[in-house]
Amino acid sequence: MYANFLCVHRLLTEELCLSFETKGRGATFAFSVYHHKNGGIPIPGLVRHAILFPRAMIVLLVLCLVGMLTTARGFRGAASLGGIVSRRYQSSVSAFNNGLSDYSLSEAPAVKVGASTALSFRGDLLVVPFYKPSVSEASEEASAEEQDAALSAGLKSLIPDGLDADVKSMIGEIVESGLFKGDVKATYVTKVFGSGSVKSLALVGLGPNPKKDGPATDLEVKSANRLGEAIMRLSKDTKSRSVGVVAPTGIANAGLTQVFLGMTDGHYADTRYKKVPPGGFPVHPMVDLTILGVSSAVEKDVAVTYSLTKMIGSGVDFARDLVGAPSNSKTPLVIADLARKIASDHNIECTVLGQAECEELGMGAYLGVQQGSKFPPQFVHLAYKPEGGATKKIALVGKGLTFDSGGYNLKAGAGSMIELMKFDMGGCAAVLGTAKAIAQLRPKNVEVHFITALCENMINEEAMRPGDILRASNGKTIEVLNTDAEGRLTLADALVYADKIEGVDTIVDLATLTGACIVGLGDKLAGLYSPDDSLLQELTSAAKRADEGIWGMPLPVEYKEMIKGSLGDLKNIGGRAGGSITAALFLQEFVDPKTKWAHIDMAGPVWDNGTSKPTGYGVKLLVDFLLNAK
Numbered sequence: 001m002y003a004n005f006l007c008v009h010r011l012l013t014e015e016l017c018l019s020f021e022t023k024g025r026g027a028t029f030a031f032s033v034y035h036h037k038n039g040g041i042p043i044p045g046l047v048r049h050a051i052l053f054p055r056a057m058i059v060l061l062v063l064c065l066v067g068m069l070t071t072a073r074g075f076r077g078a079a080s081l082g083g084i085v086s087r088r089y090q091s092s093v094s095a096f097n098n099g100l101s102d103y104s105l106s107e108a109p110a111v112k113v114g115a116s117t118a119l120s121f122r123g124d125l126l127v128v129p130f131y132k133p134s135v136s137e138a139s140e141e142a143s144a145e146e147q148d149a150a151l152s153a154g155l156k157s158l159i160p161d162g163l164d165a166d167v168k169s170m171i172g173e174i175v176e177s178g179l180f181k182g183d184v185k186a187t188y189v190t191k192v193f194g195s196g197s198v199k200s201l202a203l204v205g206l207g208p209n210p211k212k213d214g215p216a217t218d219l220e221v222k223s224a225n226r227l228g229e230a231i232m233r234l235s236k237d238t239k240s241r242s243v244g245v246v247a248p249t250g251i252a253n254a255g256l257t258q259v260f261l262g263m264t265d266g267h268y269a270d271t272r273y274k275k276v277p278p279g280g281f282p283v284h285p286m287v288d289l290t291i292l293g294v295s296s297a298v299e300k301d302v303a304v305t306y307s308l309t310k311m312i313g314s315g316v317d318f319a320r321d322l323v324g325a326p327s328n329s330k331t332p333l334v335i336a337d338l339a340r341k342i343a344s345d346h347n348i349e350c351t352v353l354g355q356a357e358c359e360e361l362g363m364g365a366y367l368g369v370q371q372g373s374k375f376p377p378q379f380v381h382l383a384y385k386p387e388g389g390a391t392k393k394i395a396l397v398g399k400g401l402t403f404d405s406g407g408y409n410l411k412a413g414a415g416s417m418i419e420l421m422k423f424d425m426g427g428c429a430a431v432l433g434t435a436k437a438i439a440q441l442r443p444k445n446v447e448v449h450f451i452t453a454l455c456e457n458m459i460n461e462e463a464m465r466p467g468d469i470l471r472a473s474n475g476k477t478i479e480v481l482n483t484d485a486e487g488r489l490t491l492a493d494a495l496v497y498a499d500k501i502e503g504v505d506t507i508v509d510l511a512t513l514t515g516a517c518i519v520g521l522g523d524k525l526a527g528l529y530s531p532d533d534s535l536l537q538e539l540t541s542a543a544k545r546a547d548e549g550i551w552g553m554p555l556p557v558e559y560k561e562m563i564k565g566s567l568g569d570l571k572n573i574g575g576r577a578g579g580s581i582t583a584a585l586f587l588q589e590f591v592d593p594k595t596k597w598a599h600i601d602m603a604g605p606v607w608d609n610g611t612s613k614p615t616g617y618g619v620k621l622l623v624d625f626l627l628n629a630k
């Protein structure tokens with residue numbers, strides 16, 4: 001028996017490779033047997049083993065027979081035994097992936113939202129937000145105690161008049177005690193005993209009042225987002241089902257939208273890959289939310305405001321889910337299926353091109369990147385076309401590297417972030433998340449195309465080599481001087497494709513493109529490039545309204561020298577200096593100068609390093625941009 005084991009072990013490790021494919025939950029599996037060197041069946045080896053270790057061969061043949069008989073797919077196993085072995089998976093959704101092939105989306109809690117012009121509230125939790133009162137010039141000279149007293153008095157004067165008497169006196173005591181000062185993100189929570197109108201009371205600090213103390217509208221957005229996050233956190237902490245929130249004074253529908261968007265940030269938790277505990281994962285307790293003290297106009301609109309915000313939120317969550325998913329659960333085929341599902345769920349058009357179609361279109365740059373992966377490329381194109389026609393046609397292109405090993409220029413050593421390269425499809429996630437939101441919002445007059453060239457950058461004997469020359473679909477040739485600068489190669493063909501869509505006059509691409517952009521702008525700001533000042537301005541304003549960090553960057557013509565090829569037309573890297581800029585200049589080579597084009601390098605803000613969570617960056621910004629497109 002030991003000899004048999006040794007033999008099988010040797011068969012498996014030395015001479016034969018036995019590969020199992022599993023599909024979904026089903027018990028289907030198949031074998032393919034092939035020689036690890038030659039890619040064919042090692043007949044001499046088999047014969048030798050059959051003579052030397054007959055019992056081991058019987059075990060192996062029985063295993064193969066089980067594989068063949070279990071499913072029709074087993075015949076592939078039989079074909080493999082006959083020597084026809086493809087090392088490339090034709091249907092890679094079924095590739096072995098530790099049972100993670102059942103891709104799912106995290107779920108937002110179902111909350112019934114209402115509003116009231118009154119402040120009176122009976123329920124489990126009352127949330128009262130406070131801006132921090134500004135300390136006047138004179139009081140800066142005062143002692144700490146005097147300043148605290150001034151702050152308490154200031155906060156006391158901000159307690160809304162219409163609150164129930166018991167609540168009002170409680171808040172008065174809290175701010176007098178100095179336990180709550182209204183600082184950004186500060187919260188004070190207390191349980192209310194007895195038979196009062198509420199069971200818990202929470203004060204939330206919003207920081208300085210943007211209307212009084214800050215000129216910037218982004219402060220208003222930020223404080224509204226913060227309030228939304230706090231609502232979800234505090235209701236969870238206090239296990240409250242019914243929650244009332246005093247609205248910041250004078251809040252309009254736009255401000256309330258930001259509070260609701262903050263709530264989507266506050267609830268996000270990814271439990272998809274954990275073992276389900278007995279009784280399931282805990283559900284967020286809040287079922288009822290009432291916004292108190294709003295104008296009658298806001299009260300009337302609140303249901304619509306909330307349902308529109310949920311549509312945007314579903315896109316943001318979709319993007320977060322996609323970016324956060326491990327690469328073995330989101331192969332190009334899986335994401336292409338998700339795109340098809342968006343299209344069928346929300347009634348938009350969907351086209352997916354496979355290897356052959358991409359070859360036909362001459363997408364040599366994109367296909368070059370994909371060569372080393374066992375997963376076939378999937379080029380996804382969703383299209384939203386409004387009823388009654390469009391006056392504006394926009395294409396969004398997202399980089400979709402489901403994993404980036406770097407290729408032969410392998411990401412190695414500290415700081416290479418190879419373990420995080422599942423997020424290299426952040427641009428694709430932003431574009432598909434936006435598709436999900438826009439397909440529900442259905443804006444008038446604007447037609448939107450959502451494009452992503454999905455693939456993996458991996459290594460095998462078919463992978464592209466450093467120094468290879470690729471030909472993109474616009475005919476330009478590219479010297480691949482670094483296989484890790486692959487995103488721009490996939491984008492090159494995607495941009496050419498987008499530019500050819502009839503009537504499209506504006507293209508915005510988003511990509512986790514360069515580490516250089518993180519070095520330059522940190523992880524809270526994306527780099528925004530465009531030769532068109534009006535597009536630059538529109539995107540900057542949209543980003544500001546959506547509270548997504550962005551910074552305008554230059555496209556200096558003289559830097560083009562750095563990406564000029566010697567054997568080919570272009571080279572895919574321009575050196576360390578200005579790495580994010582030369583990447584943008586490279587992309588510009590694949591867009592018609594007559595088309596308005598912008599590039600967003602979002603390598604930094606795709607991931608929150610503080611919480612180690614995906615941010616869903618780009619969806620809110622793109623949705624705002626599209627809804628305001630003229």
Ligand SMILES: [Zn+2]
Nearest residue numbers: 404484485486
């Ligand atoms: Zn790369």
